Amino acid sequence: MTDAVGVEPVLDIQNLRVTFQTNDGPVAAVRGVDISVSKGETVAIVGESGSGKSQTMMAAMGLLSDNGRAEGRVLYRGEDILGLPLKRLNTVRGARITMIFQEPMTSLDPLYSIERQLCEPMIEHGGLGRKAAAARALDLLKLVGIPAPEDKIKAYPYELSGGQRQRVMIAMALANDPDVLIADEPTTALDVTTQAQILELLADLQKRIGIAVVFITHDLGIVRRIADRVVVMKDGEVVEAGQTAKIFDHPAHPYTRMLLDAEPEGEKPPVGEDKPIVIDGQKVGVSFAIPRGFMKQPVLFHAVEDVSLVVREGQTLGIVGESGSGKSTLGRALLQLLPHSGRVHFDGQDISNAGKQVMRPLRRQMQLVFQDPFGSLSPRMTVGQVVTEGLLVHEPGLSAGERDRRACQVLEEVSLDPAMRNRYPHEFSGGQRQRIAIARTMVLKPRLVVLDEPTSALDRTVQKQIVELLRGLQAEHRLTYVFISHDLAVVRALADTVVVMKTGKVVEAGPTAAIFEAPRDPYTRDLIAAAALEPMHGRVVGA
Template sequence: MTLLSIQNLSLSIGITPVLHDVSFDIAAGEIVALTGESGSGKSMTALAVMQLQPEAATTTGQIKLSGADLNDLPESTLCTMRGNEFGMVFQEPATALNPLQTIGQQVAEAIQIHDIMPKATAMEQAAAMLTRVGMPQDLFPLTRYPHELSGGQRQRVVIAMAIARRPCLLIADEPTTALDVTTQARVLDLLKDLVQEFDMGLLIITHDLAVVADIADRIVVMRRGNVVEQGPTKTLLANMQHPYTRALFEASSHAVDLPPAQNDPTPILTVRNVTRDYPQPRLRMFAPRAQLRAVNNVSLEIHQGEHVGLVGESGCGKSTLTRAILGLEPVQKGTITAFGHPVGPTMPAAQRLKTQVVFQDPYSSFNPRHKVSRILAEPFYLIKAHQTGAQLERAISDVLSDVGLTSDDADKYIHEFSGGQRQRIAIARALITRPELIIFDEAVSALDVSIRAQILDLIADLSRHHTLAYLFISHDLSVVRTITDRVLVMQDGEIVEQGRTAEVFANPQHPYTQSLIEAAPVLPTIQEASHVPA
């Protein structure tokens, strides 16, 4: 039985067309994946189903849920249906949750807004729903606030809010993009179990075919607001008809042509027995303050031109170790040396030039009021380098050319660029001081697969032409496998395994490494998919 039917849906914002004759169905108990690049219209389709499109949007076509055309319903009726009949899980749970309310209050609110009941009864139902999504009260009391939870736990709270009234349709918009592989696997398993338990339809939006290859019953591929191909998952993967679908498939399993590592025996970065502790809040007045050990006795080396990966679950200590290597945080024990100089918070700015960093979200690391030229020149202002206008212009033009942009882009603002272009500008800012070591901190995790492939190729080319060494931090094992020579596996603040990337992935020795590799989504080859019955 058809639960959601979208027929010939077209949507324009002002005079700009966004969706063109989009049509697909979802049955009760069915999981449909909506996939495509950023800007393909996936999220706008979901917002149209929720009737949350921008006020300037005009819509034609039909969106029927259980036979009722949502386009014809008044807002008062839609408000009643949202949560009761259909719910939505957004990509970033930190922004979807209220930081000033406990998780119990927020799940209870999703219940009380549709049903008048005593607060105590709503909290009981909230506790039961949180337990259902894997957050029992003995471990996660209702009094917890969102900032006290990990990313995966916050996502579970958002799912609990969305299913609190047991809707017949759930829309999940990139629900696992920012999660590590083990947490991603748990969230996907949870969604699959909920579909079976509640017999609801699930529309999961993602840019990564590997994520939905096992979970989705059908796949709908979108490009530039059009549905270019759709069908049962196994059938579509085994017999892709549209060139765009094939391009997405190839980008999902893209292999980088990585230059060979250098054989310089002298390390440019040495971390020796580093320990980093954080003080915990006191449980009672005048009680001794407990210490949380985020990094425990970690040692590593990176040599010139070497490509090293660092993987591990959220909270394992990767970011803390990164801040220590950059000299942004002190360590309680151990030493960090870069290019023959000790690293620490008091090191002069000029000493940092040989080590640079590229962050996960370039947009939040740029000043939106500055043009690209000012953003790229910022390192020279910080070290008070004496550069003439002509020298700066030449350096900016050269570095933009290095990352595949043009000198004309220097006069633009950051909001004028796409996500992939912004990441290229972030890499350009790191390159402009001509460093020898770059730390990529989840630099491609928020990009769709085709843009991710371009950025990975760019990193490999820059490493080849500039003899760059880098530390590549990521939760995506498929990326680490292709972009690194050597990999370090981190768990609970310790390096539990390290070695040549190919050897570690082929024959992992530590149980934690084995669990990471087993949890990573794998896209079947065309030959494998063709031998699986639809």
Template sequence: MNLLNINNLSIRHGQQVLVDDLSLTINAGEWLALVGESGSGKSLTALACLGLLSPSLNSQGELSVTGINLAQATPDELRSLRGSRVGMVYQEPLSALNPLHRIGQQLIEAITLHQALPLNLARQKALSLLREVGIGEPERRLSAWPHELSGGQRQRVVIAMALANSPKLLIADEPTTALDALLQTQILDLLKSLQKNRGLGILFISHNLPQVRRYADRVMVMQAGRVVESAISAELFAAPTQAYTQKLLQPFAPAPKPVLPDSAKAILSVTQLSVRYPRHQAWWGGITAWHQAVDNIGLSLRQGESLGIVGESGSGKSSLAAALLRLTPAQGRVVVLGRDWLALKGRELRSARAQVQMVFQDPYGSLSPRLTVADIVAEGLLAHQKLSKQAIEIEVIAALREVNLDPDTRHRYPHEFSGGQRQRIALARALILKPAILILDEPTSALDRHTQGEVVELLRRIQADHGIAMLFISHDLAVVRALCHRLIVLRDGRIIEQGDCERIFQAPQKPYTQALVADLPA
């Protein structure tokens, strides 16, 4: 059965061609992967399949999904199509979930919109879905808010919602971006099982080429909105015919890490840091149980040093980052550039924040949709420095060039950029203040391997030029290995292993670290 049929799809923004004359088909039980650099048109193609393109975009061509012609479909037919016949896993889970509704409410709503189930049965199905995608303590997670979950946990919830009504076609746009390597395999094995058992068709958009090679039946390579190569997966990876495909398949070959001089001083010192969140609340408002997200952690960071933080989703990595940024309450001692960081208040804290900047995991959620790129990148300068409008413009242009973005795009809005481009905008905003410490939470997760290599080299150059210390949180062990001097492995909020990065990769001591390293692609 033909589930998706696209003929001569073109998408334009004014005179700019974003997708050019694309045609593809997906049959029941088939896994088709779309690969290509950030901004090549992959996500736009996925949105077009659901009739969700922005009104500012002009599209032409024929799209038929599970036998429904999208151009002729009524609004009711489109609503029925989305969720029941076609499931969608978005690249950025925080923006896909409603921040005002609890997880259980959103899951149950996704079920009952398309199935006439009583509330108790819908709730049981929601619990079953959470278990199926690997979320622990599903009963408690049903009552959680999206912001209370880690990035990986939110992504698993989105996957559960996409599978809730047993769709015939699943569109997965970077579905494992925020998941650790072990869970990525579990989720994709689950999707592969559903593909076989239910005859599920899958349109899989990914930058992770080892995953594409392992799971996809066919691969289409996109460049600048056009399909440049299409073949059976095994054939394409064995003998790519196009130079662009060959470039994508080449792993980046990073240069040696900057050497740390013995005189490099410690600019961050953390002692017995703990973060906890309320787990249960009594009817009178008192907290009866807590979740220990970060448990008695200690670390240090020297000028010009990169420290990698790895661990499974929910291990406390992002909570640690939020505590260091003073975005969540924490206990313990943190010293930044000789100052008691947790004791700073008011104007003194606001001034000191310029020294510690962050690139968040979800670039779309961290960029205001109401501001242009120029306004977003200039936010820090306006808050911390008194510069003329012309001087700010010069600094913004320089920051965008530093992260390899065209300064002429600075008057556009975040939704007009791909996920990878938005991540580079977030990096430019952080770097424009020339901070002493840069905290990066999954900064390369939305980028293809070639662009990841460019970003790694960019971060190294910035680090070498300015002596910035970096706290690098990531599930991508290849990038961590390429960038970081030292490594900390977290599990359940605790440090289970730490030391020289290369030593840990070559001879991990703990079974969990050994499992992580064993999954590292060659």
């Protein structure tokens, strides 16, 4: 079989089927998929969570879980590697075919230095001695653009930023000069500028080394920039495939058209200046003492410096910036979850560094929604228990029946079936878990909600649904949002005003339209350029 341009493929997947044995019987995750990629080509596999795109490539690599079974053919340079004995398979995967996973922090061992983790595949698969592997490891860190590689090679994963960890994962994948690089959502958790740097790095390495790249993603903006061909998957099947330009300009399948239309759009209707101020921060600063070792004075690190902001009832303030810019730290300082300098007023009351007695009755009014709902929802509690947990603290007099009634009501409000309340978080999709996290917040009827990257790990279609949900809840309950994100498309669709942060400081602030249409600061212009946003449509949502 040859690819779309008639070149013999390096990797050729034919009629692949993947089935998982579960307590409820067999589940077909991949249904007769054909995908090929040639030397120097980038093929993007796109689709929503559960479409089968990751399982397709996990099967090709022989990495399915114990309850999974794959059938079909996976040809690497003409040899069928599906079902090969482990010893023979290990001469291919990790050496000739390598994979970069979505979250580098879970793929890198926290107990081993970067050098050791880079050297192991070269010693295991490449046959290098330790000295040669160490020299090659340093060269790889230089190749992928790690700053101060001589220092970073001795570091541990937690000492590196998200972008640096992802570069280390790319270096590991390239260690043995592979023919095929499979990248599974490698930029999802990264801010837009780091994301752009990683994509540029992959494109540059591909040109220099000539590897074939399979890029798995739900972000169609990335696909348009990097892919030669696109494969669209839904429910384990390929519903459309072809050259990238053709797929984007003339999508044939309704599902492809839906994915392309999933970008959050519109602008928020303005909130009048006569609305009461809900949160008011003046010259807020947060510093941390960084220990330097025995008998040395700690260094004071200023995570947030002299930030002032005002948010009125019904408004959304978007806080954007790269990882490490201080945006999440600022959000926690506003909620009095971190000690800070400066003043913070909530509904006119000075709560600056207030104690537990003052804050306890206010906590239900000031809520936080986290980036990763799976990590913030207890796996031992049912959804009903998760949603009503706060009521046990703030309304202890409620009966069990009343709490259950409130759980049903709020689950309906976030478009979840109340009958699901007796199930556990692991039984839900990422988008559903985020709705549960929002329901847990909404059951307390708050005034202010700080949303910290609540959509960054979600598919674009699910992101759009969450954005619409948040808009509806805000309009109905006159909620005030502080929305922290590196996803500028979502911020543009939700926010009245935007604060742009860099290294703890505000570099630019103003109305959303002004920031996106005429950014003044070079840093803001770089963020917007890196996001590669579609032009604003000028449609005001809810107007």
